[in-house]
Amino acid sequence: METITQPYKLINGNPLLADLHWQNDSPTINGNGHPIALILHGGGLVIGAKEIIPYAQMTYLTRAGFLVVIPNYRLCPQVSAFEGPITDSKDCLLWAIQNADSLLAQTDAADAYRVDSEKVAVMGHSAGGGLALTMPNQSDLPVQISAVLDFYGAKYLDHPSYHEPHPWYTNIVVSWDEGYANHVFEGPQVSFADPYLGTETPPPRDAWLTSHLKNGTWLNGVVQDGNLARVDGTTGFSKTYPPTMFVHGISDTFTSCALSERAHKQLQELGVTTEILLVPGKDHMLDLTLKEGDQEFLDFVVPGLEFLVRHVGLPV
Template sequence: MPPPPLTVLYKEVDSSKIHTDIYLPPLPSSPNGGAPKKYPVLINIHGGVFMLGHSRMVSMPQIDDCLSRNWIVVVPNHRLCPQVNILEGPITDCRDLLAWIYDGHLDAFLASDAAASHVHGSQYQTDMDRVMAFGTSSGGTLALSLGYNPPRPVAAILNFYGAVHFTHPFWTLPLPSMADTLPSFPPSFLAQIYAESPIPTDSSISLEGQTESGAATGPDFSRPRDAFALTQVANGTVLQACYPGRDVREIDPVCHVGKGFPPTFIVHGEADTKVPVEVSRMLYGRLREGGVRCGMVEVPGEDHTFAMGMQVGSRTWELQRKGFDFLEEVVGGGKG
């Protein structure tokens, strides 16, 4: 397990206070003459179908792996849909986090008394040329959004089974296997989600039912948010709920790949029932057509959100590490 993270507010909007967790790699055993060392930064964005999850619902073994590569890992929260749409909420928040890093606020926080009281933060500096993005599921979609339209994109992207290719018929089809397991909720109960104020930046579970502690648990259908989110997934109405009345191509990474898009690697389970592997194949093909440095691994036998349950050292673990190896090939590890 990685050490406990530092946590800092990176944005406040309409009374929503949005924080990010910061995990720091070990300091070198021999000090660099007291001068801070520059480190690559990986932005690690949680999944949760844009409506669920929070920053502690990410794979801690993956964070450990990244820290061993001498990367700083930044795990943000973002506002959750549907009270705000995907573009104006999660995407904007993640792009604002990226700007927060590029504008020097991460370095300023690490050098502050608040960080110094917990860790020797002044010994760390961001290598602004080596800021990367990674995410799982909806977090993968958000990581990809940091490759197009921000003033300064990230240097590389790792996308684990992200939702893409939104014009594919799958995104409007119900999932009978899921619908059969859900109760029927009164519309008035589901509508209570829109009354939450301020717009939340965390929920009690993620899509796969992971708690903050990592233990598996079922959704609590006494909570409108749990009921609403899983109902949209079951009915095939996630985009309708989270991007209503808008052209989904505006937020579809497949439609924004082109020359200058950052090097990108995709990891996807072959048996994924929530986001079919064929949409990632479409993205991979578009990356190759666009001349983007890229790669893709399809993990045999794995369904959606497998990253949260894989065992370190397993075949799945070793295959998914190829994505992090790709990032390291692009930006390298920490250096003085």
């Protein structure tokens, strides 16, 4: 797998970066070129970075024939969910559609490697799954999204579970001083942040996220203007929404699998091609540590990736 990192956008002179991954000898769509797969990371829109996307999923998709594009996006709460994560994800996809061939021409990509920018798939994990669901609703993209893959993503944002204290945090996380947590608004805008895994007082960003999840105010804190509809991909569900697959652990204690079941049913009723894979006994982030040779990767991840492969027209 070949990789380059490029700035796709400047914010106040500071670059937002995206990784591009490809395999030179991979299949094309009927000889016409390689489709794009945009993958969006999770982290509650507050933490995370492009580096947390599972390597096994990247390599599977590049070997199947995709040019895989993975961006960092501006993180909340320094910016709203719409102005940061959604707008940046859309702008990265637009940048890739318009510039991928010229960028690859300056690299070690084989002369025969060309991008079919008419074929685009989007996928994401957790909050990134929610972002992926919003991409078909972006009216200023020059192409229609061919397929969407949502791993346990956020959706139906008016659901009470997004506006109540999160049970994951109620009993296990101490409360942080609001004044300390609000230091997250100080300093330059952040587009990547590793989660704090220590046992002492966390950085303000992590304190802000866990405190708001514990208090049931996370969603309002990242949306900021109260306009849930424009950051919820399900508000754009229609008869023309692209083929979409959901993968969700039945025992997910962070985001209920019932929301993926609801989305799957709604798309079915609209006549949209849709599939769902409910994984027995698995919690949130069920796929992030799996390797390609793992049986669970074959059982619970490959079906989703193959869904994207089929619906952009690559050989399975």
